[in-house]
Amino acid sequence: MHLRTLALIASLTLSACSQSPKLGAPGSPVQISDFRSLPAPALQDMTGSQTDYLVGPFDRLTVKVYPADELSREEVQVDGEGKLSFPLAGVIDAGGKSPREVENMLKERLRAAYIRDPQVTVNLKETHTQVVTVDGEVAKPGRYPVYGNMSLMRAVASAEGLTEDAKQSDVVIFRTSGGQKLAALYNLKAIRRGAVEDPRIYPNDVIVVGESNARQLFAQILSVASTLSYPIIAIVQR
Helix, strand or coil: CCCCHHHHHHHHHHHHCCCCCCCCCCCCCCCCCCCCCCCCHHHHCCCCCCCCCCCCCCCCCEEEECCCCCHEEEEEECCCEEEEEEECEEECCCCCCCHHHHHHHHHHHHHHHCCCCCCCEEEEEEEECCCCEEEEEEECCEEECCCCEEEEHHHHHHHEEECCCCCCCCCEEEEEEECEEEEECCCCHHHHHCCCCCCCCCCEEEEECCCHHHHHHHHHHHCCCCCCCCCEEEEECC
């Protein structure tokens, strides 16, 4: 699990469990909300804290090459499939890669084209994508570009699906919406059956599959609920 995601879950869980008020009671650090669906984030929620970047379709990059300055480009556009074309390097698959990874790919291609010790710098000029973090019991935890109207199921598929022992009923989406920190518990089996809508995923969301620390946020209400209706949405912090 990424250290930042682990720290997020740990801090939320500890704050929820170390206080005396019951879950959902006035003054409780975690309150079950009346939301029937997970609210969408505001624009500032999606852009204000984004620090990591992965190249996505239609992004525009600046590429500098030394000592072969004639190869440098002020603007290189990634196509709709996440690929970019560069002189002597040909077509490379840049989608879902960090700028540093794209730099290394270009270095290898240019070195193979007999450019001696090429130094490549790749910077973002214009972006059309941001990322979602998928962690826990998935085949390939990591950060993935959010393309169009991405859903929870598509985000999990981006991480190459679930592990063999993944707890499909324990899927938590962490999101900031209107300055509120929210956590929503989903059941992937219910989504597959069509019993629950497949929720839309937005940039900066954190999805955690099957991690007990994430589910702990909902432990008190789950222990007393006679019937369980997904999603369960909690306000973690106002």
